[in-house]
Amino acid sequence: KNQVEQSPQSLIILEGKNCTLQCNYTVSPFSNLRWYKQDTGRGPVSLTIMTFSENTKSNRRYTATLDADTKQSSLHITASQLSDSASYICVVPRSGTYKYIFGTGTRLKVLA
Amino acid sequence: DGGITQSPKYLFRKEGQNVTLSCEQNLNHDAMYWYRQDPGQGLRLIYYSQIVNDFQKGDIAEGYSVSREKKESFPLTVTSAQKNPTAFYLCASKSTGELFFGEGSRLTVL
Numbered sequence: 064k065n066q067v068e069q070s071p072q073s074l075i076i077l078e079g080k081n082c083t084l085q086c087n088y089t090v091s092p093f094s095n096l097r098w099y100k101q102d103t104g105r106g107p108v109s110l111t112i113m114t115f116s117e118n119t120k121s122n123r124r125y126t127a128t129l130d131a132d133t134k135q136s137s138l139h140i141t142a143s144q145l146s147d148s149a150s151y152i153c154v155v156p157r158s159g160t161y162k163y164i165f166g167t168g169t170r171l172k173v174l175a
Numbered sequence: 176d177g178g179i180t181q182s183p184k185y186l187f188r189k190e191g192q193n194v195t196l197s198c199e200q201n202l203n204h205d206a207m208y209w210y211r212q213d214p215g216q217g218l219r220l221i222y223y224s225q226i227v228n229d230f231q232k233g234d235i236a237e238g239y240s241v242s243r244e245k246k247e248s249f250p251l252t253v254t255s256a257q258k259n260p261t262a263f264y265l266c267a268s269k270s271t272g273e274l275f276f277g278e279g280s281r282l283t284v285l
Contacts, residue, residue: 104279104281
């Protein structure tokens with residue numbers, strides 16, 4: 064069954080701390096994985112894409128990893144800011160189809 | 176600026192009424208999607224359109240209808256047949272595999 068599972072469901076951290084969000088997938092065939100950030104009441108916005116051959120990619124304070132063998136991805140946020148408070152959604156397209164499989168997201172809250 | 180515009184942002188509906196959510200894009204994308212988002216669940220596909228005058232049902236199409244008469248527009252009608260329509264609705268378009276989302280429309284049934 065094609066699934067994307069994210070953990071934890073929710074996370075509370077203090078401003079300036081680091082955190083790591085996890086995404087496990089069983090989507091086949093697989094070509095890439097995306098992380099989206101969704102502010103409350105807004106539409107999701109793409110943070111990064113991880114293709115099959117990539118292991119690590121950084122974008123400002125966000126670092127994504129992909130292990131295609133274990134079918135796991137992580138999103139590490141460094142030196143968190145209040146503006147990082149949002150839901151982070153892992154999305155995997157089913158290669159060769161129009162379908163995207165969405166995780167349920169991790170709701171991150173950063174406290175001052 | 177290029178993007179996807181959804182309207183209205185908030186909508187209230189009485190039971191038995193049909194309502195239409197607007198989705199307009201100026202990104203020149205062929206493919207467009209409608210998703211429904213409920214708390215604690217991943218986005219679920221309602222309808223998908225790959226090209227003008229063509230669309231396919233997604234996983235939860237019952238009680239919904241769409242049209243695609245223009246490339247830029249993909250409106251979603253929530254009919255009275257939809258038993259639990261209160262949700263956050265997201266429209267998206269696709270380019271080279273990436274989904275671009277609108278800001279969403281929150282529908283509440285009174």
